[in-house]
Amino acid sequence: MVTIYDIAKKAGVSITTVSRVINNHPYVKDKTRAKVKKLLKATGYVPNSNASSLVSKKTNTIAVILPDITNIFFAKILRSAEERANSKNFTVIYGNTNEDFQREKNYIKTFIEKRIDGLLLDPIATDISIIQPLEQNNIPFVLIDREIKGSQKSHVGIHNEKEAIRIVNYLIKKGKKNIALISASEELSVYKDRKKGYIKALKGSGLELKKDHLKIGTKPIKAVGYNLTKEMLKSSAVPDAIFVANNFLAIGVYNALQDLDFKVPADIAIACFDDFATESIIPPFFTSIIQPASKMGTVAMELLLNKIEGGDSNRKKIYLKSKLSVRRST
Amino acid sequence: MVTIYDIAKKAGVSITTVSRVINNHPYVKDKTRAKVKKLLKATGYVPNSNASSLVSKKTNTIAVILPDITNIFFAKILRSAEERANSKNFTVIYGNTNEDFQREKNYIKTFIEKRIDGLLLDPIATDISIIQPLEQNNIPFVLIDREIKGSQKSHVGIHNEKEAIRIVNYLIKKGKKNIALISASEELSVYKDRKKGYIKALKGSGLELKKDHLKIGTKPIKAVGYNLTKEMLKSSAVPDAIFVANNFLAIGVYNALQDLDFKVPADIAIACFDDFATESIIPPFFTSIIQPASKMGTVAMELLLNKIEGGDSNRKKIYLKSKLSVRRST
DNA sequence: TTCAAATATGAAAGGGGTTTCATATGGTAA
DNA sequence: TTACCATATGAAACCCCTTTCATATTTGAA
Numbered sequence: 001m002v003t004i005y006d007i008a009k010k011a012g013v014s015i016t017t018v019s020r021v022i023n024n025h026p027y028v029k030d031k032t033r034a035k036v037k038k039l040l041k042a043t044g045y046v047p048n049s050n051a052s053s054l055v056s057k058k059t060n061t062i063a064v065i066l067p068d069i070t071n072i073f074f075a076k077i078l079r080s081a082e083e084r085a086n087s088k089n090f091t092v093i094y095g096n097t098n099e100d101f102q103r104e105k106n107y108i109k110t111f112i113e114k115r116i117d118g119l120l121l122d123p124i125a126t127d128i129s130i131i132q133p134l135e136q137n138n139i140p141f142v143l144i145d146r147e148i149k150g151s152q153k154s155h156v157g158i159h160n161e162k163e164a165i166r167i168v169n170y171l172i173k174k175g176k177k178n179i180a181l182i183s184a185s186e187e188l189s190v191y192k193d194r195k196k197g198y199i200k201a202l203k204g205s206g207l208e209l210k211k212d213h214l215k216i217g218t219k220p221i222k223a224v225g226y227n228l229t230k231e232m233l234k235s236s237a238v239p240d241a242i243f244v245a246n247n248f249l250a251i252g253v254y255n256a257l258q259d260l261d262f263k264v265p266a267d268i269a270i271a272c273f274d275d276f277a278t279e280s281i282i283p284p285f286f287t288s289i290i291q292p293a294s295k296m297g298t299v300a301m302e303l304l305l306n307k308i309e310g311g312d313s314n315r316k317k318i319y320l321k322s323k324l325s326v327r328r329s330t
Numbered sequence: 331m332v333t334i335y336d337i338a339k340k341a342g343v344s345i346t347t348v349s350r351v352i353n354n355h356p357y358v359k360d361k362t363r364a365k366v367k368k369l370l371k372a373t374g375y376v377p378n379s380n381a382s383s384l385v386s387k388k389t390n391t392i393a394v395i396l397p398d399i400t401n402i403f404f405a406k407i408l409r410s411a412e413e414r415a416n417s418k419n420f421t422v423i424y425g426n427t428n429e430d431f432q433r434e435k436n437y438i439k440t441f442i443e444k445r446i447d448g449l450l451l452d453p454i455a456t457d458i459s460i461i462q463p464l465e466q467n468n469i470p471f472v473l474i475d476r477e478i479k480g481s482q483k484s485h486v487g488i489h490n491e492k493e494a495i496r497i498v499n500y501l502i503k504k505g506k507k508n509i510a511l512i513s514a515s516e517e518l519s520v521y522k523d524r525k526k527g528y529i530k531a532l533k534g535s536g537l538e539l540k541k542d543h544l545k546i547g548t549k550p551i552k553a554v555g556y557n558l559t560k561e562m563l564k565s566s567a568v569p570d571a572i573f574v575a576n577n578f579l580a581i582g583v584y585n586a587l588q589d590l591d592f593k594v595p596a597d598i599a600i601a602c603f604d605d606f607a608t609e610s611i612i613p614p615f616f617t618s619i620i621q622p623a624s625k626m627g628t629v630a631m632e633l634l635l636n637k638i639e640g641g642d643s644n645r646k647k648i649y650l651k652s653k654l655s656v657r658r659s660t
Numbered sequence: 661t662t663c664a665a666a667t668a669t670g671a672a673a674g675g676g677g678t679t680t681c682a683t684a685t686g687g688t689a690a
Numbered sequence: 691t692t693a694c695c696a697t698a699t700g701a702a703a704c705c706c707c708t709t710t711c712a713t714a715t716t717t718g719a720a
Contacts, residue, residue, distance in 0.1 A: 001445075001467055003706055014670045019708060027668055044466045049443040050380040050389070051706035054675045059380070061444075070405045079399050082426055086433075091440055094424045096412055103416075110421055113379040114391075136374045137331055276606070333676055344700045349678060357698055381676035384705040 002043045010043075011036050022047060053115060062304065063111040064120045065095040065104060071248060073274045073293050074122065077144060080297030081120055088305055090117065099124045099219045112137055118308045120144055120300055126187035140307035144300040147189040154307070156300040156318045160190045163289045163322050164197025165204070167271050168243050170287070172205045174330060176241035176269060180213035182228050182253055183245035184220040191220070194245045194273065213239055220245065225252025233260055239268060241330070247274035250286055254329075269330040287330040290323045332373045340373075341366050352377060383445060392634065393441040394450045395425040395434060397550075401578060403604045403623050404452065407474060410627030411450055418635055420447070429454045429549045442467055448638045450474055450630055456517035470637035474630040477519040484637070486630035486648045490520045493619045493652050494527025495534070497601050498573050500617070502535050504660060506571035506599060510543035512558050512583055513575035514550040521550070524575045524603065543569055550575065555582025563590055569598060571660070577604035580616055584659075599660040617660040620653045 004018040011018065013032060020028050021036040028036075039045075053059045062085050066074040082092040093116065095107035104124050111119060112133060119141040123130060128151050134141050143155040171179050179202065186192040195216070202209050215232050217224035225244065229252065232239075244250040250272035254264060262268050271287040299318055334348040341348065343362060350358050351366040358366075369375075383389045392415050396404040412422040423446065425437035434454050441449060442463060449471040453460060458481050464471050473485040501509050509532065516522040525546070532539050545562050547554035555574065559582065562569075574580040580602035584594060592598050601617040629648055 005706080015707080016670055016709085017668085020669090023708085027666090029668060032668080044463065046439070046442045046463070046467060048384075048445060048706055049440075050383050050445055051675090052708070053380050054378075054384065054677090054706080055708045057675085069399065069409050070402060072400060072402070075400045075405050079426055082424075091444070092424065094412075094422065096409055109376070110379075112376045114421070115378060115380055133374065133376070137376060331676095335676075345677080346679085346700055347698085350699090353678085357696090359698060362698080378676055381705090382678070384676080384707090385678045387705080 001048075002045045003048070004045075007036060007039050007043065007045060011039050057115075059115050059117055060090050061093055061114065061116050062090045062118045062120065062301070062308075063093045063095065063107070063114075063116045065097060065107050065111075066122050067097050067099045067124055068248075069094070069096050071274075072276060073247065073291065076293035077122070077297035077300075080294040081301040082297075084298050084301040085305070088309075090305070097124050099221070101125055105130065108133060112139060118142075118304045120297075120304055122146055123148060124188070126185075126189075140304060142300045142304045142307070144296060145190065149189060149192075152315055154303060154316045156296055156303060156320070157190070158289075158291050158296075158322045159319045160193035161197040161200070163273070163324075164194040164243070164245075165201045166197075166324055167273075167287070167289050168198050168201035169205070170324060170326070171241045171243065171269065171271055171330065172201065172207065174241075174269070177207060178210070178213065178237065178239040179207070179241045179243055180210075180215070180232060180239035181243050181245070182215045182217070182225055182232070182249055184216070184224065184249065185218050186216060188220075191216075191245050198243055210237075212237070217249075220249050222248050222252040222255075225249035226256045227252070229253045229256035230260070233262075238262075241269040241271065244270060244272040247272055247276060247286070247288070250288075254286075265330050271330055275325075287327045288325055290325050292320050292322065295320055331378075332375045333378070334375075337366060337369050337373065337375060341369050387445075389445050389447055390420050391423055391444065391446050392420045392448045392450065392631070392638075393423045393425065393437070393444075393446045395427060395437050395441075396452050397427050397429045397454055398578075399424075399426050401604075402606060403577065403621065406623035407452070407627035407630075410624040411631040412627075414628050414631040415635070418639075420635070427454050429551070431455055435460065438463060442469065448472075448634045450627075450634055452476055453478060454518070456515075456519075470634060472630050472634045472637070474626060475520065479519060479522075482645055484633060484646045486626055486633060486650070487520070488621050488626075488652045489649045490523035491527040491530070493603070493654075494524040494573070494575075495531045496527075496654055497603075497617070497619050498528050498531035499535070500654060500656070501571045501573065501599065501601055501660065502531065502537065504571075504599070507537060508540070508543065508567065508569040509537070509571045509573055510540075510545070510562060510569035511573050511575070512545050512547070512555055512562070512579055514546070514554065514579065515548050516546060518550075521546075521575050528573055540567075542567070547579075550579050552578050552582040552585070555579035556586045557582070559583045559586035560590070563592075568592075571595075571599040571601065574600060574602040577602055577606060577616070577618070580618075584616075595660050601660055605655075617657045618655055620655050622650050622652065625650055 004015045007018045008015040018036055021033050064078055064081055069075055085092050097104040101124050121141055121143055122145040128148050143153055145157050147155050181198045183195055184191045212235055215228040217228050244253050257264055264270055273289045275290050334345045337348045338345045348366055351363050394408055394411055399405055415422050427434040431454050451471055451473055452475040458478050473483055475487050477485050511528045513525055514521045542565055545558040547558050574583050587594055594600055603619045605620050
């Protein structure tokens, strides 16, 4: 690939001058500038940003690490975050963890090696040590969606406990008296908080909290929802509603109920968090708490960019508003 | 950040030795190696991959450029491609074009500046000039999904014309006699081919091709599907089926029919390409050609990696099999 | 005309690594 | 012991670019 040395040689000037032309430095004679520019175009010169980063100590690259890009919730976060980053001339590198801790850790390492300017992280990790390398290397980051317990770090998300209370209260108002919970690992802040909300809502209405109606799995994926539901319905009295802690789990729950010949919502109602891509097609099915995913991405990236550029490194916790959408599943 | 110079100084060795330890070069005394390793750990040293890339001329980074990551079809491609790349120690940089040509062009430029080792491109561009900078700089790339006309470049996708014939023939077999087409810009290969298939299928069955039943918009997005449908139903006889060239368009078509009080499939059937994220929830609605998105990502990345590593730079066109899924919309 | 300030250019020193080449030391076979 | 090869280490050049500092040339105001 052609370098500034090649250009300099052909133009009969020093590499300094070529560099100046490329960076629009004012102190270059028009004639010289024209000559160099012509060569740049003719040779198809493309600067090597890795080389400049070496001296500028800036890569203009921001990494975004997410659990699963095929979940529209995360896809929206990524797209909006990327948009925001682009508008300020940053490129986004993305990492998909598949809810796998080791992959997350590897990504963080790789990204630090690439000297990213900042990181947006929706962690699977539950321990604060995951962000230690970032702090050690002074790399600004913002947590999104999930928090890390014990961390006072910047974070953008929703108020999960409150929203869980809201949706469970809605079920109660609908006359449900046996509301089960199907959720994922409590180590992930959002699921912990949603469970808390579930319990508070039941207590607040004087409803009994049945052990058999509380099923906590590992990961927020379909298979887990499916298995927990079957398990629950084998071992205990049938609930009249299930609060499911996220959309993918809800798919599994629904499929399990179908297999067992329960009708939704006639036999068992379902309410969950998050949405699918089909919003506008066929009235969507699940009653759910809709998080402002795109806004989360934008706001989190904005916060991160401020840290990077403005040096505004104050911790900040931002909680956005969600929407309760009542639909056919209840 | 700590560099090999810092380590070298503290260890009382040369940077060469530090570099050797880091890269597991055999000719280092055990004692020296241990001392250096200890310091590497203690200081939290993280190598600067940009600096090594400068000399190795490899970044171990592959870029993936896609039209819209919130469409599950592309999300699947990205996830599987990333997975494959990771397994061979490559990091993925991703760019979302939003079907915008200028953004695509910018991404390619930025990525070349970053000296990516290769590129996976699902282009919005229709002109071969988009890939010229890649060729000029000798950067291996593979087209995915959409081809670029006149290009003999490597490509992984499906046989769009054939599949379109298949799904239209299905509608015909169902007894439909007035099948309309709603599609997007013919400059994009996939839509061009799907239209060809549509026409061939009608001709093959001796059905009349009505001008008013053929609506081609610009981009494959909801709004376009919505508008074209309204337009069609105002200006012409009502079809008994609509073949829609992709999933997002189909949403718009469906919404328009709802607004106009047509029932699907009773009044008008819909068949389309591609799927949504809700496969397993509620029996999915649209009869459609389901492309093997994940496989496309994997295969395309595989092909790209071969070009990068093996130097296997032969052009290759790979066509994968799709599936016709019959569902409620017909 | 004179001289300081503005303009124009280049040499050289990094930035953080890798790699080549030279040199020094240790071990082993003859 | 000698001679040679494997082992161990470092100096220096290089990757491509930016930036500082020095120097040369113009320009414009007095």
